[in-house]
Amino acid sequence: MRMITFSILRHFKCNALAYNISRRLKSDAVDIKSDDLKTKGASPDPDYIEVLPSWPEGEISMRIKATSSMRIYPNFVTEEEESSLLSELEPQLKRLRYEYDHWDNAIEGYRETERDSWNEQNAAILKRVRETAFSPHAELLPRAHVLDLAAAGYIKPHIDAVRFCGNTIAGLCLLSSAVMRLVHEARPELQLDALLERRCLYIMRDVSRYEFTHAVLGGEQSVWRGARLPRRRRIALICRERPRPEHCE
Template sequence: MLTFPTRYLFALQARRKLTCHTITTLSYTDDFTLWPTYFSGPEQRILLTAALRKLDRMDSRAARQQRKAYRLNTTCGSSLQHVFLPDAYYEFEEGHYDGVIHNFREMHLTCWPQDVNGLLPILTRLHSLCPTPKTQTHLLHLASQGYIRPHIDNIDASGSWILGVSLGGERILRMEGPTEDHGNFDIVLPSGSVYLQKNAMRFTFKHSILKGESKDTCQRLSIMIRDVPSPC
């Protein structure tokens, strides 16, 4: 089994490759593929704007009013991180019912906003990566210090694959095999990346999103698309 320093070095090496845009697709195993620069900056902004709009509707009226007042009185920058408001303006939950996710907002998405210009072709590109057509979508917004503990997906509650879009702060996805023979590895997930995790990598390897290691860690939003499990 790889030791932590070696795994972390692997993550840093991947970071340098992604920054240079020298790799467009990385296949770590037959069951895990990463597209590190799948979405451009403008495409990321459109996706993030649409996803936050849906999530924001779930917060209380007081929270929505506070966000509106903040936007009216604040000049925001042009970077993708400025699409997010400060953590205090969102109603993040401290812990999930199963103890896996911490400092987050989430929702099951039934439809996207119809009035976000340029969204439809982006979603078409995204869904072109799905192995099967029948899907369900989940939005997960992590606070700056939010994280996901190691877990294995419930095979009875989901299908065989999951497609994940990362928007906002860069994080590390850690994959931990069930035995030393399987090995462990870390994968850097930059904003705009998409990964496909399926079969054994979903139901054999524990996976987690590590907590940010510095005070400058940013918020992160994931769009998770799963295949719908077959009826019994």
């Protein structure tokens, strides 16, 4: 609770405490070891999640629910691990073309696939993702979802369909940092931004997935704390729970 309260207070002092985004995104950031991720580096943290000014000052309950239902682990994979994942994904992705007519009009400039077999090093990375993001008894979809977003591509505001995956999703961000914006479906003044740095792991569940739309910003909208965040090609490698049986009917 003290961490969440600190995050809220820090938001109202953001002008005095604004971070230099180039420092946050420097390529030689210290890697966090897997064993430390259980206790270090996970938001709610004003470095990675920011409640926007449109959010009413007195609306604390939903603020806590929203920020506590999303976690961001910076530098979850090393540069070497990122390269290993990409070397296995690129041959498959190169056979696809970028699409601009997503079936539910949610994404512009993307190509996607799924993968269930990995070399030994990459299988260990995916195992670490699952152990960090999901409970030991969670039933996961066997294939990881691979979403390749072009440099000019973006994901429009949407809420995930419950018939395709369960409560929790976990995504590795490769090649480029991005800003995700979450907006409450019924109360659009409740907004927050999440900084998804390159090589981070983000985890979403509960309120952040089903009460808020989420979007990956592109173009001129790709801004973090008032500074432009240049978007390059970005690959998200996403693990998901199985949908509940009642949602599959």
